[in-house]
Amino acid sequence: MNLRRLKYFVKIVDAGSLTQAAEMLHIAQPALSQQLITLEEEFQQQLLVRTKRGVMPTEAGVALYRHAQAILRQFEMAQADVKSAGHSLTGQVSVGLAPGTGASALSLPLLRTVRSVHPDILLYINENFGTTLSELIMNGRMDMAVLYGDRPANGLTFQLLANEELCLVAPRIMRIDGPTVSVAALREIPLLLPRPYNYLRKYVDDGFARMQQAPRVVAEIESATTLSAAVGAGVGATILPESTANVVAASCEATVHRIVSPGITIPLSLCLSDRLPLSEPANAVKELLLEIVAATQQGAPLAPID
Structure with missing residues (x-):
């Protein structure tokens, strides 16, 4: 087996x-078929x-x-490390940021800082749902992501950055x-x-469950644009982290109220x-x-970690 065949298979x-x-x-397709x-x-x-409709992997193929994704990713990292030894850091780095979170505010500061400190690093930023980002990391297709959640998962580790209070918009x-x-x-x-x-929904449901209640959900929306428009039109209210709540409220002239009893x-x-270095x-x-997050916590509405 060689890396080229793995690349072809992926x-x-x-x-x-x-x-x-x-x-x-x-x-040529016959040559590719022979490699397979x-x-x-x-x-x-x-x-x-x-x-x-084409071809699909068997259970063995899925495994x-x-x-293969992890192996190819690790080989790319090895190449980058060898090439950069003794020189300025170069190579591609992928960072996922969950939309609608305090993470989205990190994108521009991170871009500017990386460009200033390590200009030869090609930074790839992907805003996507936390479930998608975590799957990409497990498959070795993304280096890291800032997202909601800290619950243990196979193949992943979570480093707690901050606790965000949830607010009603x-x-x-x-x-x-x-x-x-x-x-x-x-x-x-x-x-x-x-x-x-969605992780946000899970924490909302848990908060209501502690009071033996369930949220009265009239619609399920995962588009920030649609959510803002719906709140602005009076269709309903929403629950968001404070950092995002203030942005959404300003865009649709809504009010923000911190949730208490319990918070x-x-x-x-x-x-x-937890497998690939x-x-x-x-x-x-x-x-x-991590430096940007630490600096942001001092002036942004992120609750310090207990």
């Missing part, structure tokens, strides 16, 4: 088609099955795909008075929340692979990211 699975993969790799046959012979397993027509609102007072308020698998907080964490460039970016 490309075939990603494309879902031998023909498309051959075109992207700029090789050789790989299956080496593992003594069928790795792909043909369907009307190999996961390991309500249309002005609801006429909610005061800077705070209790969970009990939210019983009849129509809420616009993300789907149950609900959500952890903002740095997510890393960071390359030198990625480790340098991680240290800069």
Whole structure:
């Protein structure tokens, strides 16, 4: 087995088609098919099955795909480290930031700092849902991500950065008075929340459960633009971390009320692979990211870690 065959296999699975993969790799399809046959012979397993829509990995193929991504990623990191030895840090570093979190405010400071301190590092920033980002890290396709959650997961580690307080963002027509609102007072308020698998929703549901309540969800929305428009139109209120709540409220002329009795907080964490070490460039970016987070906590609405 060699790295080229692993690269070919990953490309075939990603494309879902031998023909498309051959075109992207700029090789003849019969040659690509022969590489796949050789790989299956080496593992003594069928790795792909043909369907009307293309090809799909078997269970063995899924397992190999996961390991192949990690192997190829680690080889890329080794190349970058060897090339940069004794020189300024170079290479690609990928950072995921969950949208609608305090993480999104880190993108511009991180870009500026990396450009200033390590100008030869190519920084890739991906704003996506936390579940997607964590999966990319597990598969070795992303170096790190700042996202909600700190619950143990296979293949991942979480470094707690801060705890964000959750706030109610309500249309002005609801006429909610005061800077705070209790969970009990939210019983009849129509809420616009993300789907149950979303980390934010999980912490909201847990906060309500402590009071033996359930949120009155009238719509599930995961688009920041649609959420702001819906709150502004009076369709319902929403619950967001304080850093994001203030931004959304300003965009739709809503009011912000910190949730109390009990207060609900959500952890903002740095997510890393517990199997693949960071390359030198990625480790340098991680240290800069942690410095930015520490500086941000001193002036931004992120609750210090207990």
